[in-house]
Amino acid sequence: MANILEINNLTKSFGSNKILDGINLQIPSGTIYGFIGKNGAGKTTTMKIILGLLQADEGEVLVNGEKVKFGQSETNKYMGYLPDVPEFYGYMTAKEYLILCGKITGMSKIQIKKRSDELLNLVGLGDDKKKIKSYSRGMKQRLGIAQALLNKPKLLLCDEPTSALDPLGRNDVLEILEKIKDETTVIFSTHILSDVESICDHVAFLNGGKIVLNEKLVDLKKIRKADGFEIVFVNHEDCVKFNQDYMEFEARGDKTLVLKNGSQEDMLFAMGNLAERKIMVEKIEMLEPSLDSLFMEVIDDGAI
Numbered sequence: 490m491a492n493i494l495e496i497n498n499l500t501k502s503f504g505s506n507k508i509l510d511g512i513n514l515q516i517p518s519g520t521i522y523g524f525i526g527k528n529g530a531g532k533t534t535t536m537k538i539i540l541g542l543l544q545a546d547e548g549e550v551l552v553n554g555e556k557v558k559f560g561q562s563e564t565n566k567y568m569g570y571l572p573d574v575p576e577f578y579g580y581m582t583a584k585e586y587l588i589l590c591g592k593i594t595g596m597s598k599i600q601i602k603k604r605s606d607e608l609l610n611l612v613g614l615g616d617d618k619k620k621i622k623s624y625s626r627g628m629k630q631r632l633g634i635a636q637a638l639l640n641k642p643k644l645l646l647c648d649e650p651t652s653a654l655d656p657l658g659r660n661d662v663l664e665i666l667e668k669i670k671d672e673t674t675v676i677f678s679t680h681i682l683s684d685v686e687s688i689c690d691h692v693a694f695l696n697g698g699k700i701v702l703n704e705k706l707v708d709l710k711k712i713r714k715a716d717g718f719e720i721v722f723v724n725h726e727d728c729v730k731f732n733q734d735y736m737e738f739e740a741r742g743d744k745t746l747v748l749k750n751g752s753q754e755d756m757l758f759a760m761g762n763l764a765e766r767k768i769m770v771e772k773i774e775m776l777e778p779s780l781d782s783l784f785m786e787v788i789d790d791g792a793i
């Protein structure tokens with residue numbers, strides 16, 4: 490599969506503060522890429538360089554095989570961009586706004602009509618006649634996605650698209666991004682790891698100016714050991730009794746115990762013990778490694 494984006498040895502400092510320290514990234518078409526980093530890691534800086542809005546100190550960026558040049562918009566025809574807080578003309582309706590954007594980018598009237606209807610339906614604003622100023626943050630974010638997709642970009646860059654939204658708004662945005670992935674590769678910067686887990690198929694972690702991890706999500710989970718296991722008891726009393734004998738388990742709620750980093754052997758031992766003592770349980774299961782725990786490892790170690 491061809492790479493829609495290639496970043497080679499990208500370096501950027503602000504004064505003496507080195508934000509990007511030789512980052513490399515290859516992003517294949519047709520993926521949803523989670524670009525993860527804590528606040529201030531340099532996610533927005535990277536996106537601005539990809540868009541040609543900021544000059545790199547060293548390195549190069551190729552979009553659809555073409556080199557990005559600072560201050561020139563040549564490669565931006567392949568890209569849509571959703572900033573973290575998109576700005577609109579509040580006195581317009583969503584449709585009026587998309588028509589204006591279409592005119593600015595030189596689309597024909599017929600194209601504008603067809604594409605804006607299509608996109609407003611996609612983002613759930615098809616029947617909306619309200620002025621944008623009355624929109625919720627979630628609605629604005631969805632309109633921002635529609636605008637970024639107007640010229641059918643091959644690559645959509647979303648800068649923290651869900652960070653300011655409530656769970657419902659976040660879900661709407663994630664569902665839209667998932668729907669478009671066959672046509673548009675999505676790079677999605679965030680520090681909300683559950684969002685990445687729910688829709689991304691690749692993740693890259695930016696930390697200390699470097700990409701410290703870059704994997705398919707499924708592979709990442711395979712190579713990481715499980716996060717231990719949990720036992721859910723049928724009743725609270727059994728849970729307490731078992732915990733008194735095995736204090737290395739942590740209680741989670743009334744009827745659940747977790748053995749962090751517990752192995753399969755530990756789990757088999759616990760199962761044998763429960764059977765011997767005729768203690769009924771609802772379930773025992775190994776816990777999937779979460780991105781949260783991986784993220785903490787990366788942040789702590791600087792690398793995996």
Ligand SMILES: Nc1ncnc2c1ncn2[C@@H]1O[C@H](COP(=O)(O)OP(=O)(O)OP(=O)(O)O)[C@@H](O)[C@H]1O
Pocket residue numbers: 503508526527528529530531532533534535
């Ligand atoms: N124009 C600038 N001049 C000086 N420092 C800057 C400039 N732009 C960004 N920085 C600094 O670079 C660092 C990285 O910022 P950036 O916005 O890229 O981080 P981020 O990963 O997007 O974080 P966030 O999640 O907070 O948006 C921060 O310390 C920021 O203060």
